[in-house]
Amino acid sequence: MVIARTSSFALRGRTTDLRDIGRTLGAGYIVEGSVRRAASRVRITVQLVETVGGMHLWANRYDRSIDDIFATQEEIAQAIVAMVAQRVIDNNELTSRRRRPEDMRAYDLFLQGNRLSDDFTPGAQERAEALFIRAAEADTGFARAYTGLAYIYLNRASDGDIGIPRDRDENRIKSLRAAETAFALDPSDPRVQSTLGYIC
Structure with missing residues (x-):
């Protein structure tokens, strides 16, 4: 999600700590920079900051001719968007890796269950369920189980009786509860977020 520029422009030029700006805007990341011109050249500096800890994730400088400023603007904007998007993805993956299961047996059980979860031969789904349950029991805080x-x-x-209203389908109810439990345990895990979104 990108905050509207009118909201961010209201804070332009302030010396407020970027962590405070992040809280004010409800933003996890801030892109900030400057533009300087000398004769027919323009220098643009950009940096990406993670607002919770105030950590700089990336910075770059662009020196360009001002002859075709609109092409330059487009080129730099595309470069920044591509780099920022990848840095945000990389940072989120690093964050999710930090929350490892307390018991590596739980992770191993999860991987075994995950391998079986797309197998629809007789008994495979039941075996996968049993593995996920064992993973959750081995580590009660392991959201991915x-x-x-x-x-x-x-x-x-999906395989059940057709015609049952969704709000009364026992399996859909259990599915949503499991996804909500995962989110309560680890809301920063991308798999947990995508699972809850998909189930909803």
Whole structure:
């Protein structure tokens, strides 16, 4: 999500700490920079800051001719968007890796269940469910075990009786509960976020 420029421009030129600006805007990341002109040249500096910790994730400088300023603007904007998007993805992946399962057996059980979860041969879904349950029991704080269960229950709802209203389908209810449990345990995990979004 990108904050509207009118909101961010209201803070332009202030010396406020970027962490405070992040809280004010509700932004996880801020792109800031400057533009300087000398004769027919323009220098643009840009940096990406993660607002919670105030950490600089990336910075760059662009020196260009001002002869075709609109082409220059487009080129730099595309470069910045591509770089910022990748840096945000990389940073989120690093954050999610920091929250490892307390018990590596839980992670191993999750991987085994995950491998089986797309297998629809007789008994495979039941074995996957059992593995996810064991993973959740081995580490009660391991959110991904619950994402696995959410998809197992959703698969059952898809295969279940046609005509049951969604709000009364027991498997859909269990699927949503599992996804919500995962989100309560680790809301920063991308898999957890995408699972809850998909189930919803």
